[in-house]
Structure formats: structure tokens, C-alpha cells
Amino acid sequence: MIRVKFVFIFFVAFVSTNAQTFIKDSETKDPVSYASISFGDGQGIFADEEGMFIFNKKLYKDVDSLFISALGYKEAKLASENLKDTIFLEPKIDKLSEVVITVIPDRKFKTEKLKPYLDDDYYHCWLPTIESEIAVLFKNEDAREKQLTSVLFPIALESRDWKKRKRSNADKRKFSTLFKVMFYENNGGLPGEPIVNETIVFIATEKDGDQHELNVADYKILIPPSGFFVSIQVLGYTHKQGKLLPNKKYKEVKTQTGIVKIPTNFRPLLPFTDEVNGARTYIKRVFINNNQWKLFKKGNGFRSSLLDQGLTNYGVGFTYKVFKEN
Known part of the structure; x- marks a missing residue:
């Protein structure tokens, strides 16, 4: 049982160490939390709070392209074989409706x-x-x-x-x-x-x-x-x-x-x-x-x-x- 646990832990550590990719803001270098990573064929995953997701060919053998999107950013497309440790997304400036978001005065x-x-x-x-x-x-x-x-x-x-x-x-x-x-x-x-x-x-x-x-x-x-x-x-x-x-x-x-x-x-x-x-x-x-x-x-x-x-x-x-x- 101890050996099985050790092998499992080693496998998880190996995958995590070699397959982690981080998504960050190209200007601030801050993490982009919970971005969508679409594989273009009905499959996809999400990044976590730190903008990290795990991807490699052992996990997704038939995926050759990734589409990265997040609220407030321009979508990015890249080939899976060119996947780097960090992906930078370019911010997209959207004007929010002033009718919906506003300062609300103190009222009854x-x-x-x-x-x-x-x-x-x-x-x-x-x-x-x-x-x-x-x-x-x-x-x-x-x-x-x-x-x-x-x-x-x-x-x-x-x-x-x-x-x-x-x-x-x-x-x-x-x-x-x-x-x-x-x-x-x-x-x-x-x-x-x-x-x-x-x-x-x-x-x-x-x-x-x-x-x-x-x-x-x-x-x-x-x-x-x-x-x-x-x-x-x-x-x-x-x-x-x-x-x-x-x-x-x-x-x-x-x-x-x-x-x-x-x-x-x-x-x-x-x-x-x-x-x-x-x-x-x-x-x-x-x-x-x-x-x-x-x-x-x-x-x-x-x-x-x-x-x-x-x-x-x-x-x-x-x-x-x-x-x-x-």
C-alpha cells in the first residue's frame, strides 16, 4: 500500500511539474483567474484562481489547438505543440452600461x-x-x-x-x-x-x-x-x-x-x-x-x-x- 501511494504521488507530482501553464495579463502580469481553455472540438477545461491549468499530450492526445478566453480579454489561439509555461492575454476595454452600474445614494x-x-x-x-x-x-x-x-x-x-x-x-x-x-x-x-x-x-x-x-x-x-x-x-x-x-x-x-x-x-x-x-x-x-x-x-x-x-x-x-x- 505504501508503494502504491508513493507511485501515485510521484505521478501526480510529475504531471503537475511538467504540464502546468499559467495565464497572465500582458500589462500587469497578474494571473487571469478561471479563464476558459477550449480545444475546438467540444472539449475544454478551466484555469484556476492563479490562472493555472494542466495540459499535455498524455492527457489530451487528439488536441492540436487551444483557444484561451476570459472576461475582459481578447481571445488567444495557439498550437498545443508551442505551449509555453506562461500565456499572456491582451486586455480588452469594454464600456459598461452607466444605466446598470452606478453610485447609489442613501435612500429609503x-x-x-x-x-x-x-x-x-x-x-x-x-x-x-x-x-x-x-x-x-x-x-x-x-x-x-x-x-x-x-x-x-x-x-x-x-x-x-x-x-x-x-x-x-x-x-x-x-x-x-x-x-x-x-x-x-x-x-x-x-x-x-x-x-x-x-x-x-x-x-x-x-x-x-x-x-x-x-x-x-x-x-x-x-x-x-x-x-x-x-x-x-x-x-x-x-x-x-x-x-x-x-x-x-x-x-x-x-x-x-x-x-x-x-x-x-x-x-x-x-x-x-x-x-x-x-x-x-x-x-x-x-x-x-x-x-x-x-x-x-x-x-x-x-x-x-x-x-x-x-x-x-x-x-x-x-x-x-x-x-x-x-
């Missing part, structure tokens, strides 16, 4: 809440994979001025013992998963330009219960008259200190006809609902389909048991301030 307000839709039924849940980003539309129903304060992401917990899954006190499977969150303008019913030009992440664990509350009050987001989209995307599992672990998008399974790549599913599961009025949920396959948003509904290219059950929306909740008129 009341807090309102849109509750999330919770469900622990395994068969009512989306199984997150790292290529899928889910965006939900928040409709602004009236002309009152509002500021977003938190987002409530519903998550489903799984029991270790399947037979006890319906018991509230059942022992739950543990997980520590890093998610990325984005806020987009409502561009004619589709997610448009980012509202917040920062990378926002959070770690979800089984200790959160059936929802994770993300505080966004510091971003001073005034809700546009046309509403906005909030999205969630899994980046992968983390270790105990919260650092993103190397996560392969696919598991490779040998069959009689060759190698089959099966998408890796991450926990927690994300419950969908049929209780939201209208279709408000959009899906984007980050590394495929030209990175285009598609409404999650039947006949739109999705094959999902959720749609067969009429579960078309991820039931995100919100809290927000409603300002009183002067």
Missing part, C-alpha cells in the same frame, strides 16, 4: 424577495457539466427603481443511501464545487453583454442545504427596465482549501467499437421546475455550437428527460431593494 427602501424553487428529487435535476452555462431571465415587472442584493441558487442534495433518499435526516453525499456566476443584459430576450465586468465565483457544499445565497450587494447592480440574466456554470471540484482541482470534461470508456467520451457530471444537482411562468432559462454549450445561447425547450435541439416532464426552468431566487420615490 424596502427589501423584496423572489423565492427559489427547491426540489431534492434526483429526476427533476440538471446534472452540471463544465461545458454548460445556464442563464435565467429576471423580468422587471414595474418601473420602480431596484438594486439587486443577492441571488439564491437552488441545489439538490443526494443521500448516501439511495433507499433513504426521502428522509430529511439522511446522510448526504459530500461535495465541494466551484461555480462561476455572470450577469448579462437582456438583449431582446437573449443574454447580451455582461453587466458586471468581474469574475464572480462561489463554492457550494452539502453544508449549504438546499440553496446557496450569493451576496452581490457590493456590485451595486441596478436592475434595468428590461430585466437581466444571471447565469451559473460549474468549473469543477475543489480541495479542502477551496483551490480548483484539475477536472477532465470527459471520462473515456473503452467499448468494442472504440473509445467513447462520456461527459463528467458534477455535484450538486440543479433542480428544474414547472412552476415558473413562461420560458426563462437558456443554455449555452461553452465549448461547442459556436458558444450560442439556446432557449431550453422541446424542439430546440435538447434531448432531456426534464423537458419530457415539463420542467423547463431553473428556479433561481433573488432579493433586491426597492427604492422609495423622493
